[in-house]
Amino acid sequence: MELHDVWFVLIAVLWTGYFFLEGFDFGVGVLTKLLARDRAEKRVLINTIGPVWDGNEVWLLSAGGATFAAFPEWYATLFSGFYLPLLLILVCLILRGVAFEYRAKRPEEHWQRNWEQAIFWTSLIPAFLWGVAFGNIVRGVKIDQEMEYVGTLGDLLNPYAILGGLVTLALFTFHGTVFTALKTVGDIRERARKLARNLGVVTAVLALGFLGWTQVEKGDGASLAAAIIAVVALAAALGANQAGREGWAFALSGVTIVAAVAMLFLTLFPNVMPSSLNEAWSLTVTNASSSPYTLKIMTWCAGIATPMVLLYQGWTYWVFRKRIGTQHIADPH
Template identity: 90%
Template sequence: MELHDVWFVLIAVLWIGYFFLEGFDFGVGVLTKLLARDRAERRVLINTIGPVWDGNEVWLLTAGGATFAAFPEWYATLFSGFYLPLLLILVCLIVRGVAFEYRAKRPEERWQTNWEHAIFWTSLLPAFLWGVAFGNIVRGVKIDAEMEYVGSLVDLLNPYALLGGLVTLTLFTFHGAVFTALKTVGDIRERARKAALGLGLLTAALALAFLLWTQAQRGDGVSLIAMIVAVASLAGAITAIRAGREGWSFALSGVTIAAAVTMLFLTLFPNVMPSSLNDAWSLTVTNASSSPYTLKIMTWCAGIATPVVLLYQGWTYWVFRKRIGTQHIADASHPSHASR
């Protein structure tokens, strides 16, 4: 296996890690409006992801940086062609981070409510737009012989990509509901389990349609296996949450995300960004990659740094593993004492 193939796999792993981790905190952000009944419950939901949300975003930074270094042509075409959607995602992530930090800085109800609205919308929009972006990458976009995107924003709003956006939105919200059930106690835990069951069924219907469409367009035998794993693990996650086994459900919903992303990358390879104008103009792991020397240096750096990052992030989740409820919110009647 060539180094550019290795880095294609590593970038896929980074996106799997990002969607697995950021997926549930996007979902929790959406649930702050759909599940929480009052200010105290919204604080509980936000506190379940408070210690980890910023660490989860490191996976996105790493995936973007790895793409820039390993496949500069892919990075350039992707970020120029998808400029507006990716800019909107970036703005959402910036505002979302500010909302988490500033929400509790002042006691006024209007101040906190506005930031809670921001958390909801800046969680919902990226969860949808990431699916639209990856749907277009897999489907193929208008790339010319100069490796430049020549389409428009309207071209990105096609039925396949929009369905992909609905799948990621519902899947991440389901993932977040399961995480909420896993991390909370009391009435909010029970409601999170019920919400997860309904969201899981909706996700299953949308995901099955999207994955079958993907398989019919670009799939092969290997991608079919990944699709079966994704569908089976999602069914298992729904069954587990119905039985009250939140830990198993969360693990299986994570497997669903991993298998689905794996399927998308399998249907891409050896392309990294197919051209819908001419297959010969597609960006591949060969024509879009950096030099072998660059990839070699990157491999050594990744081999040293990655275990350290994984150990630190794993330790963070271990430290903040306990369940919380409204009874753990200090002076819930006074928003000014809200924790991050």
Template identity: 85%
Template sequence: MELHDVWFVLIAVLWTGYFFLEGFDFGVGVLTRLLARDRPERRVLINTIGPVWDGNEVWLLTAGGATFAAFPEWYATLFSGFYLPLLVILLCLIVRGVAFEYRAKRPEEHWQRNWEAAIFWCSLVPAFLWGVAFGNIVRGVPIDRNLEYVGTVWDLLNPHALLGGLVTLTLFTFHGAVFTALKTVGDIRERARALALRVGLAAAACAVVFLLWTQADTGNGRSLVALAVAVAALVAALVANQAGREGWSFALSGLAIAAAVAMLFLSLFPDVMPSSLDEQWSLTVTNASSTPYTLKIMTWCAGIATPVVLLYQGWTYWVFRKRIGTQHIAADAAAGAAH
């Protein structure tokens, strides 16, 4: 296997890790409006992802950096053609991070309410736009003979891509609801499981249509296997959720996300960004990659750094593995008042 093929796989793995991890904290952000009934319950939801949300975003930074270094032509065409939606995603991630940190800095009702609204919208919008972006990448976009994007932002708002946005939004919200059930106790846990069923059914309906559409347009035998795994895992996650097996349900919803991402990348290969104007103008792992020497240096660096990052993130999740509920929020408030 050539190094550019290896890096295509590694970038696919990075995006899979990002959607698996950031997917559930986007979902929890959306649930601050759909599930939480009052401020203590919103605090519970935010606290479930408080120790990990920023670490989850490392996967996005790494995926973007790896694309820039391994496939500069892909990076340049992607970020120029998708400039506006990617800028909106970036702004949402910035505001979302500020909201997590500033929400509790002042006690006024309007202050906290406004930051909580920012958490909701800045979780919902990126969850939708990532699906739109990847729906377009797989479907193909207007790329000319100079390997440059020649379309407009309106070309990105096609039915296939918009359906992809609904898939990621509903699937991440389901993933977040299952994570909430796994991390909480009491009434909020039961309501999270009930909401997970409703959202999961909507996610399954959207995902089946989108994945079958993608398979019919650009799929192959390998992507068909990934499609089957994604659908089976999503159905199994719904069954496990109904049985009260939150751990299994979370693992299976994550597997569904991973298989869906794998299907998209398997549908792409050897292209990295197909041209809808002429397939000969498509960006591929060959014409979009860096030099072999650059890829070799990157491979050594990734081999050393990746295990360290994985161990650290795994340790973080282990340390903050306990369930929480509104009683813990009340206890924290009482302790603060006593001081």
């Protein structure tokens, strides 16, 4: 296996880790509207992800940085062609971080309510747009012989990509709901389990449509196996949730995300960004990659830094592993 193939796999792993971890905290952000009944329950939801949301975003920074260094042509074409949606995602992530930090800085109800609104929308919009972006990457976009995107914003809003966005939004919200059931106690925990049951059914219908469409147009045997694993894991997550096994439900919903992202990257390889104008103009792991020497240096750096990142992030989750409920929320007065 060549180094550019290795780095394609590593970038796939980074995106998978990002969607697994950021997926549930996007979902929890959406639940501040769907599940929380009052201010105390919103604080419970926000506190479940308060210690970890910023660490989860490290995976996005790593994925973007690795793409820039390992496949500069892919990075350039992707960020120029998808400029507006990616800019909107970036703005949402910035505002979301500010909302988490500023929400409790003042006691006025309207101040906190406005920041909670920001948390909801800046969780929902990226959850949808990431699916749209990856749907277009897999489907193929208008790339010319100069490796430049020549399409319009309207070209990105096609039925396949929109369905992909609905799938990621539904799947991340389901993932966040089972995480909430795992991390809370009391009435909110029971309502999260009930909501997860309904969300899981909607997610399953959307995912079957999207994965089936992908398999018919782009798939092979390996992608079919990944799609089957995703569907079976989602069904098992629903069963575990119904049985009150929240840990298993969360793990299995995570397997669903991992298998679904793996399917997308399996259908993509050896392309990194297919051209819908001419297959010969597609960006591949070969023509979009950096020099072998650059990839070699990156491999050594990643081998040293990655275990350290995994250790400190795992330690963070261990420290903040306990459940919380409204009884743990101090009176704001």
